[in-house]
Amino acid sequence: MGHSVPHTDAEIAAMLDFLGLASLDDLYAHIPDAVRLAGGLDVAPGAAESDVLAEIDALAAANRPAVGGLVSFAGFGAYEHERPAVVPALTMRSEFVTSYTPYQPELSQGVLQALFEYQSMVCALFGLDVANASLYDAASAAVEGLNLAAAATKRRVAWISRAVHPNIREVVRTLTGPRLELREAPLVDGRTEWPDDLGEAAALLVAYPNVLGCLEDVADAARRAHDAGALLVAQADPVAAGLLRSVGSLGADVAVGEGQPFGTPLGFGGPYVGLFATRNAPYVRRWLPGRLVGETVDADNRRAYVLTLSTREQHIRRAEASSNVCTNQTLIAIAAAIHLAWLGPHGLRELALRCARGARYTREQLLRIPGVEPAVDAPTLYEFALRTPGPAAVVLERLAEEGYLGGVDLAPHYPELGDAILLAVTETRTRAEVDDFASTFEKALR
Amino acid sequence: MTRKPQPVLTGPSGGQAWSASVIGRHHEPVVYELSSPGRRSWSFRTTGMPEWDATDLVPADHLADEPPALPEVSERDLVAHVTRLTQRNYSVDLGAYPLGSCTMKYNPKLCDVASSVPGLTGVHPAQPGEQTQGWLRLLVELEDALCRITGMAAATLQPAAGAQGELTGLLLMRAWHDAAGSPRTKVLIPDSAHGTNPASVTLAGYQTVEVPSDRRGLVDLDALRTLVDDDVAGLMLTNPNTLGLFETDIVEIARLVHEAGGLLYYDGANLNAILGEVRPGDMGFDIVHMNLHKTFAVPHGGGGPGAGPVAVAPRLVEFLPGPRPQLDPETNRYTLTTPPRSIGRIHGWHGNALALARAYAYIRANGGDGLQLVAQTAVLNARYLKERVRDVFDLPYDEPCMHEFVASAANVKRATGVKALDLAKRLIEEGFHPPTMYFPLIVDEALMVEPTETESPQTVEAMAQAFERIVTEAEADGGAAARAAPRTTPVSRVDEVQAAKKLRLRWTPDEERSTAARVPSPLH
Incomplete structure (x- = not known):
């Protein structure tokens, strides 16, 4: 018997008998022979738990980790x-780890409330009004920020500071390439020099601090964006937000960021969590990307939480959705919220x-x-x-x-x-x- | 009359959670409401650094007057609060979760340990390759296993989720047609498809054209013939499809799409049904995304993180996202290289690496033979449960099901007025998470049930009996109990309409509660 299947041979035989079938193979009898795989998978046979962990340890030993090594x-x-010790202790709770997206609110108040608290804290970090329940990483959040700006302004030109992380710029190029026209604003002495004529821009994307660690003039970028009828999307470092003025207070319309510093190990780059917040603006109801948790009441008028504004989303609006995001990074978002509350x-x-x-x-x-x-x-x-x-x-x-x-x-x-x-x-x-x-x-x- | 199961299949069930206790009927305060000014949990390492003031370090025009408004709580209160939140949440570890299409199988604890090893968690994603040989090897070996399982040539592990995998696959499709000098504008999608498919098509700059299902619930071949032309970039297909049915005409479907110069895209949401039995590559698919959080037991984490690798046929390898971990056969070292005509990066780094490590451990533990048994047993459980509820619900597409089946509660609604939603809520009181409801859209009062292979026969049988009981009850009481359900959960039926009308999306102090975070109507 394999590792993951509880059935005994006798139980399988009884179930097949119930179904009038002779063998497990018969379950696939209606599939054309032309596409059936003969002889099973050419993948190594299963290994015992301790053997698998020994292999993992050997792989880990071939790394020189930044933490715990160098x-x-x-x-x-x-x-x-x-x-902090509380973060792994609470985040590993299996009620968080092994639940699905909270589609059934009566069974999911824990995840929903944790996300509501996460949204509240992300708003506080960025000085903005509405935060979603997470995106994949900073790069995907930047992509969604530009998509939101394009939808809200009905324009397709986006100016991106050269001091935005090169990987993020590349992800933006890959994922928005078919729809947006991207232009790069150059650097002068570590800070972005925006052109005087921004044209029909949908958005400016600036990082604060930027990839070189420098403090950009976010308020100036916001003025320029707004004068051109564009939105300012600011990729804001959430740790720096402990000292720096919030990007919301400096005029950013959308804040995106990487939540990894709060409770998530380096982990060779993932899973991390994309932070995303915006203003209390009309485009939110139609174009905010990602899951969103709202407070409401139950049938007995008690406080309760539920996924809301789902008419923006792919499972309702399909080809007209605000984004294709379905699975997000909830568990990492919860870890961030716990770490932020601890801080x-x-x-x-x-x-x-x-x-x-x-x-x-x-x-x-x-x-x-x-x-x-x-x-x-x-x-x-x-x-x-x-x-x-x-x-x-x-x-x-x-x-x-x-x-x-x-x-x-x-x-x-x-x-x-x-x-x-x-x-x-x-x-x-x-x-x-x-x-x-x-x-x-x-x-x-x- | 439904036949009765053999005694060996009945008895106490390990997956029925109706003993789960919930203390109290009061709401849990928001963490901000537990806050007390000056209370703290935090402490930091003693570093001996000079203690410069913030004003020495930050230019005045950048320095905030106050830090962000976070709660101030003790560690003890924080732990109690979050622990109580966990007790207000259902999970696979608590009981069966037959949520169709989502594949809520048990997630082996082995994989938790494998992804927590310090030699994996402590690696910085920008470290040079000579410091990350273990990680690169793990990723190369995972890619190899996924290619063997799907029958494809190579894969990218970067996409963080299925939907990102879909977009990646569609961008590969676009790059292929562009390189061939024949850009196209349309992508075909069956009407039973997941919503992410058309949403991803739009993001890739294509238009969705819907292919109707025939009376069997399969792609309507005659309709497909009229829709396939030289402006079709490809067809996205889930196989088994979202009705849980295998598209038995797949060879002809592939021929039609390929003859028109299109590519065939495999949505791997249901790959778990065919491991070791059928490979997408052998069916003619050119691009395959996998949901590692479904098929390969990466836990869903309340909605994520998952991982959505994309595997491709040989002719598409040169377009894959970079950088790709690869073994250099000359030096026998692992490197990161970018394919010559790469569509570019999809993820900020290398994908959801620690989730990939979980899938690696799962595949190693099960092995090729074990994965085949996983698929067979998933199908066995679904087929059994479908037969057990044959007289309880309508079965509008009554073909042999694979790992899930879609029943219709339209018969119950006609007889009693009770909707699928009410039955789902009533099932909670019987100790089970409800199935997926109202999807796929082509089935009236749909209940999409996926028991998964990790539930024992006794649990599957208990589910069948619970379905029988709640429908019998509805016939007797006119649906009163179902409409009042659930009564055993921390909250009763939640008002979704009010949530959307009076948007409250973040916590604010009471005096601000009437105005804060309200998003104005009308729609933009």
Whole structure:
């Protein structure tokens, strides 16, 4: 008997007998022979649980993890943060892990209320009014933000800052290519220079802080967008939101972001969670993407929650839907909400402050090294780019030999910056680690 | 009269959850309502960093006056609150979940452990390949297994969910036709298809053309012949389809589409029914998406994350999204490479990697033989349950079903006025999550039932008896009990109309509750 099937041979025989069939094979008797697979799958036979876990351990041992292996200064859209014990303990609860999308509200109040609380916290992070129940990741949220803007403005040109993460820009190109006309706004000294004539733009997409860690002028981008009749879509770092003015208060119409820092391990890039919020605007009822939880009452007039505005969605509106999103990242969203509640307003501010302090200190130590210079001059928060004398890839390789993930080589993404490394420092790095790192860095340049 | 099952198939059921207890009938406060100014849970590592002030670190015009309005709770209250929320939620781990099309099978705990190994969870997605050989190998081996299962040449593991897989597949279709110098505008979809199909078609810049089903519930071949022309980019097909029926004309369907120069797209929502029995590649499909959260037991997480890899025939490999993990046979090292005519990235990184690790563990644990038994048993359970409720409901498309079947409660509605919705709510009191209702759209009062292979025969039999009981009861009481259901859940029937009318989409303090987060009508 296989691993996953409870039936005994006697039970299978009794069920087949009930159905008037002789064998399990007969269940497929109506399928044409021409397409039947003879001889079963050419896939290795099943293994015992402990054997599978031993294989997984062997695969894991072939990695050099950024967390638990190297001392990491890598960011670039995915961040090492402390993960409070409550987050895995509560997020692994099987009532969350093994339930479906809450279509039956009477059986799903737990997931629905957790998502309602998540939506409330995402609104607070971004200073906006309406947040959906999550998208796949920051990239998919950016795509949906531009789609929303195009639908709301009935236009198809989108301006994207070159300081939006290159992977996000590429996903946007892939997924909106058939419908939107994308234009790139260049960088000057680490910040976006928007053209004076934006044309018939549907949206501007800016990142705050941007991929180089620099603080963009979001309010200026919002003014320019609004003067052109476009929406401002801001990809906002939710950790930085502990210190920075909210993108909503700076004029953004749509905020998108990556929720990974809150309770989700690096995990080789997923599953993460795409944050998405917008203003209290008329387009919400028709064009908001993704699932949405609303508060209502039950038949006994008690507070209850339910998926709402489903007439926007693919299962109702089909080809005219606001998005094709069905499965989202609920469990990761719940993890983020639990982590955010554990932090509270002051914990989030402290978290952002600690990241900024660590980054300032690290940057100062590294800039003392002869030949190391800032790659750009704009102010940064907890991620920054440094120019190295000689190829960054070589420096990073030498640092890896000494046990450091020294950041990310920017050359493949921003050749105009020369030899440059992008470093992020979070609350996880100690002064002693940074001091050792800086001296190793100096040696690596020799 | 329905025949009665053998005694070996009856008795106490491991999947019937009617003992599940719920304490109290009061609502759970929102976490914000548990907040008390100054209360805290947080603490951080001692780092020895200089303690600069925020004003030293952030330019004044960027610095917020106050941090975001989050709740301030103790860890103890937070844990109690969230634990109570979990007790207000049904799950596969609690009991059977025969939600048709969603494949709510039991998710082996082995996979939880496999995806929590620090050597996997601690890897940064931008680390160089020489530091991530284990991950790349896992992904390459998963891709290989998925290709063997589907009969395809190569796959991308990037799509985060089935719908993203659909869009990926359609963009591959578009790239293929564009490269051939013959762009097309239409994609054919059966009228029984999932809503994501036409929504994805629109996003890919195509127009949907609906293909009617015939009286068997299968693609109407005559209609298909009139719709296929040289402007059709392809046909998206779920097989078994959403009625749980195998499209037995698949060879002819493939011939028609291919002769017109179109591609055949396999929606893998129901792949779990045919593992080891039929492969999409052998049926002539060119593009296949898989829902790893259905077929390969990645848990649904209350709505996600899932994973939606897309496998393709040899002629489409050069268009796959990049970067792709691959084994370099010369160095025997794993690398990331982008195919020459790639449509581009679909995901910010490498897909929902930890969900992919779960599917890898599931496939390794079951093996080729075990996966075939998974499919056979899923079909056996569905076929059995369908026969057991033959006299309870209408069966408008009464062909041999695969892993699920669609019954119609129209007969019950005619006789008693009780709708499928009411029966579904009443079934909750019998200890089961309801089946999918009102889908596919071509069936009146549809109940779409998918017991899955992980439910024992006794559980499937208990489901059959519960269906019999609630319909018999409705005939006796005119539907009073069904319309009042559910009465055993944390909340009674929820008012969906009010939720949409008076939108309240986030928590606000009481004094703001009348105006906050209201979205104005009319529609934009």
